[in-house]
Amino acid sequence: MRKMPGYILPMLLAVLCPILLFAQVMVTGSVNDTKNSPVPGASVKLRNTLLGTVTDATGRFALNIPAATGELEISSIGYKTQVVNLATANLSALSIQLSEDIGRLDEVVVTGLATNVKRRNLANAIATVSSKDLAGTAPAQTLDAALNGKIPGAYINSNSGAPGGGISVRLRGVTSIFGNTQPLYVVDGVFIDNSSVPGGLNVVTAAGAAGNTSNQDNPSSRIADLRPEDIESIEILKGASAAAIYGSKAAAGVVIIATKRGKQGKTRFNFSQDLGFVKARKLLGAREFTEERVANSPQGWDLDEYKAAVAAGRIYDYEKEIYGETGLTRNSAFSMTGGSDRTSFYFAAAQKNEEGIIQRTGYRNNSIRLNLDHRITDNIKIGFSSNYINSSADRGLTQNDNAGVTFGVALSSTPGFTDLHPDANGNYPRNPYGASNPIETRDLMTNNEKVNRFVTGINLDAILLKTDKTTTRLIARGGVDYYNLKTNALFPSSLQFQQVAKGTSIQGFANNLNTNYILSLVNNYNLSDNLAFTTSMGLTQEKRDFDNLLNVATQVISGQSNVDQAGSLSASQFRNKNKDDGLFLQEEVTLYDAITVNAGMRIDKSTNNGDPDKYYAYPKASLSWNITRLGMPENTFVDNLKLRVAYGEAGNFPAFGSKFSSLLVSNIEGLPGSLVSTQRGNSLIEPERQTELEGGFDFTILNNRLSLEFSMYRKVVKDFLLQRSISTSSGFSTEWVNAGDLRNKGIEIGLNALVLSQSTIRWNSTVNFWKNRSKVTRLDIPPTVLGAFGNSLGTFKIEEGASATQIVGIDQGGVKKLGDQEPDFQMNFWNELVFFKNLSLRFLLHWKEGGDNINLTELLTDLGGTSPDYDADDNKNGKPDAEDRIDALGSTATIFVQDASYLRLREIALYYNFKVPGNLIKGLRIGVSANNFWTSTKYKSYDPEVSNFGSGFSTGVEVMPFPASKRASLHLSIDF
Incomplete structure (x- = not known):
């Protein structure tokens, strides 16, 4: 068999390309819902091909196809899919009306690495x-x-x-x-x-x-x-x-x-x-302190410091200040x-x-x-x-801490009457009740x-x-x-x-x-x-x-x-x-x-x-x-x-x-x-x-x-x-x-x-x-x-x-x-x-x-004496609820x-x-x-x-x- 001369193929393409382009058919139309409102973004696709487009904001579309045959599939999320036979349709003025798909039956979902299926035929509950x-x-x-x-x-x-x-x-x-x-x-x-x-x-x-x-x-x-x-x-x-x-x-x-x-x-x-x-x-809120509560605290709080803070009006809500x-x-x-x-x-x-x-x-x-x-x-x-x-x-x-350095763990043992704020020179005081000063830690x-x-x-x-x-x-x-x-x-x-x-x-x-x-x-x-x-x-x-x-x-x-x-x-x-x-x-x-x-x-x-x-x-x-x-x-x-x-x-x-x-x-x-x-x-x-x-x-x-x-x-x-x-x-x-x-x-x-x-x-x-x-x-x-x-x-x-x-x-x-x-x-x-x-x-x-x-978290605030409900007595036993919870530590984990x-x-x-x-x-x-x-x-x-x-x-x-x-x-x- 003789080989085709090298110049023949380019010549054939030069002749055929205009013919192929001329053979293209333009399909135009609009997609609306049942209330005649446009449906933007609807998919318009020629079935069994890669040819397709989407509607614009007014619901209109235009699509070039090889010939006036085949079926046009119109779909959009939330609507039932419509199929139009092009052989009997008016290709220059298609009017498609999509009805709602409340059950999402026509929604296409994945069934494999390269395949999908409509939800109405799906065998799995895919969200x-x-x-x-x-x-x-x-x-x-x-x-x-x-x-x-x-x-x-x-x-x-x-x-x-x-x-x-x-x-x-x-x-x-x-x-x-x-x-x-x-x-x-x-x-x-x-x-x-x-x-x-x-x-x-x-x-x-x-x-x-x-x-x-x-x-x-x-x-x-x-x-x-x-x-x-x-x-x-x-x-x-x-x-x-x-x-x-x-x-x-x-x-x-x-x-x-x-x-x-x-x-x-x-x-x-x-x-x-x-x-x-x-x-x-x-x-969570702050515990309310009194002289009696401070004086009897198992945490060893300084009563004189508390009195001085009350006199100066310096009782702080550090939780609110941090968070x-x-x-x-x-x-x-x-x-x-x-x-x-x-x-x-x-x-x-x-x-x-x-x-x-x-x-x-x-x-x-x-x-x-x-x-x-x-x-x-x-x-x-x-x-x-x-x-x-x-x-x-x-x-x-934040989160768990065995060294007392995170914001929450430090706050859990810090009463609001101690002052943790920096002085005029920017020097932060040491926290006498915790391993760290959470205000200082936050700032530096x-x-x-x-x-x-x-x-x-x-x-x-x-x-x-x-x-x-x-x-x-x-x-x-x-x-x-x-x-x-x-x-x-x-x-x-x-x-x-x-x-x-x-x-x-x-x-x-x-x-x-x-x-x-x-x-x-x-x-x-x-x-x-x-x-x-x-x-x-x-x-x-x-x-x-x-x-x-x-x-x-x-x-x-x-x-x-x-x-x-x-x-x-x-x-x-x-x-x-x-x-x-x-x-x-x-x-x-x-x-x-x-x-x-x-x-x-x-x-x-x-x-x-x-x-x-x-x-x-x-x-x-x-x-x-x-x-x-x-x-x-x-x-x-x-x-x-x-x-x-x-x-x-x-x-x-x-x-x-x-x-x-x-x-x-x-x-x-x-x-x-x-x-x-x-x-x-x-x-x-x-x-x-x-x-x-x-x-x-x-x-x-x-x-x-x-x-x-x-x-x-x-x-x-x-x-x-x-x-x-x-x-x-x-x-x-x-x-x-x-x-x-x-x-x-x-x-x-x-x-x-x-x-x-x-x-x-x-x-x-x-x-x-x-x-x-x-x-x-x-x-x-x-x-x-x-x-x-x-x-x-x-x-x-x-x-x-x-x-x-x-x-x-x-x-x-x-x-x-x-x-x-x-x-x-x-x-x-x-x-x-x-x-x-x-x-x-x-x-x-x-x-x-x-x-x-x-x-x-509640355990740590109980042990630190800062729980907002520390002094409540829900069981009427004459003892603060927090101390009841602390006493239960080691005998039950239900709390x-x-x-x-x-x-x-x-x-x-x-x-x-x-x-x-x-x-x-x-x-x-x-x-x-x-x-x-x-x-x-x-x-x-x-x-x-x-x-x-x-x-x-x-x-x-x-x-x-x-x-x-x-x-x-x-x-x-x-x-x-």
Whole structure:
């Protein structure tokens, strides 16, 4: 066969290109709702292609297609999807009317790494959070805080009120005890690191881990770096039945985040400005002193000092002075979006600056985002996401402390009649009743956390083969998440508690690089209108390279901060590299658009496992049957009824350090050397495995105005990790083992209703209820006490046959169960009322019933003589209540295990949309909002949401936290 001359192909292209361009057909039209109001941002897509656009602010669109054939699919969140046959339509003036989808049946949700399905055929209870849910009502300081109270099946707890975040998220109960307990976060296909990097404050606080892997120096969570305002939607895969395809990282669930993308049409701009304030939600109050109380105090207070203070009118409320600041908040954002039929973009730049409720604390976040989408050809589309974040958090000095140096611990023993304020020369007096002067510590110390973060992702979607019945696509996703974190903690030598250390400088440096990719082939085969197959397969890889260096210098020269300007310097370094490889295969079969069968398998190996070359398989399977679309007569009371069941398995890597016997540095006869740790490595360690069976039903009635979702699940965690003691004759004392199994069972109920729909008022309401119960079903080692401060104060205990979150302690001469950290149930109540289409009122109530905390804040104020109710006598025995509690110390821990139930108004906001004459300003929106402004609780401390041990297993332990805040803001948003 003769070769085609080289000049022929360019000539053919030159001739054909104008013909192909001429053959393009322009489709134009508008999309409105049932009240003829435009629907902006609606997706308009030519089915089985990559061709699509979105409607502009007036609901209009224009789309070039190859020919006047095929079907046009129009969809938007909250509306039912419409399909238009182009062969019979007026292509120059399409008028599409979308009706509301109260039950969100046409909402598209994730079913795999590269596939999705409409909710009406979904077999799992997958929670979704929209941009309006996150930031459209009362924006929270950080993303993790914005999720609180909005996810059925989740226990979300604020570890402390310190600026910059610090939230623990637990989906459907306990996933692990010493392993990862936080869900996997995926942002535009990029696996995001959510580590909490300690800053080394334990050097000055002397707070140990107390049997818990979580650190007590109050680090923040790195997911807090992301701005909620940049996010379009979030999907939460709460258990293995939905998340199995993510394999060894999915045991704690998966949070899939999609950021905002560009929209075709004229470039549009938005500027928003929020101004507000933040205050402590609650202060405990100060004890009232008398001469008798001071003279008889077991703390040895100076009566003459008290008399002099009263005479001079110098009785201080130090709690209010430390925690009672009103912090100002400011959040400025600018965004622009636009594009052609081939290229679209979204750009946003924002700055957030918030002062804390303690002087010299606060949070700042600067963010730049650029998202680009380009259709190279009709069959190839590429997307690019990039985000740079620079944040700085001044977090103060709070939480547990064995040296008496944190604000709360120092305040607990400091009466209000002693003067801690500086003199005219700036010299602070020594605190005669505590190890530190908290006013001096606040004014002179530094605890800052700075982050520079780059998140970049890429998404390639290419149609490789297309026929009348089949379409094969290549979908490639992945990216890079890199951040460097610097912690800077300075304690000058002039501080009262630095008399021995003579000045301390703690400088921490952490670098983290996450890379990942997903390569998949997806084939859609429509055998007929009633039978369709979706096959997906591919491979994945994730890498992590983490390096944390902590330098601690003491005897620091006055006025210096560099660690080399010190008499003593020590360093510690933690490095962790791992690589995870996976393969997956999934098949989805849809019959009559009513029955959906899904089966898949994920196969993983990891360098974290005892055998890095061993593959572990994680299967999944599900079935959903939409009875109303197949099997139920039409025109019945029920608009939609679906039955569903799903099963899946997922993994959790072994804890770091469990695989190898580590080496410890030692001085051997004056020479540096290494000694083998007393913890023996276990080369046979296996990953924890989770299996989950979920079932339920969904239905809508009253012309889709009322919908109900009911789910039950049984989640089993097999081979969870614990440490066991071993014979000292082995040369070791402990080792990690796969010690047992535990089970979680729970229910989730969601009710959505369109209560009113009239021309003057519209009322949407959502109620969710969820509960979980755990039980340790197998334990191969003796019962293990961990996660708090021992039986005398209340602690967690892992034992066979008991709840995994039980709290035990001494009482009546023995150790018994005193409570449980798991709530009895939780509920949320979300409402949106719209008046005359322009005025909207939104609010979210969150009810947590039951669930106990270990409250040791009250113990410290009792021992220090400063409890506000110290002198009360509720039991009428003639003795102060605080002394009754102190006398019970050592004989019972019941006084420390306290009910942490609450009813909280998490968010409330009132907004008004103005119509501005002229063409420059397209929209003007003004509103006011409040977060956590009202809480009803009997819990006897600052806030029932607290966790001294951070985001690990042992949440709900309180030791002098940074008090929780309430906030209010004024909002202005301009579109032009």
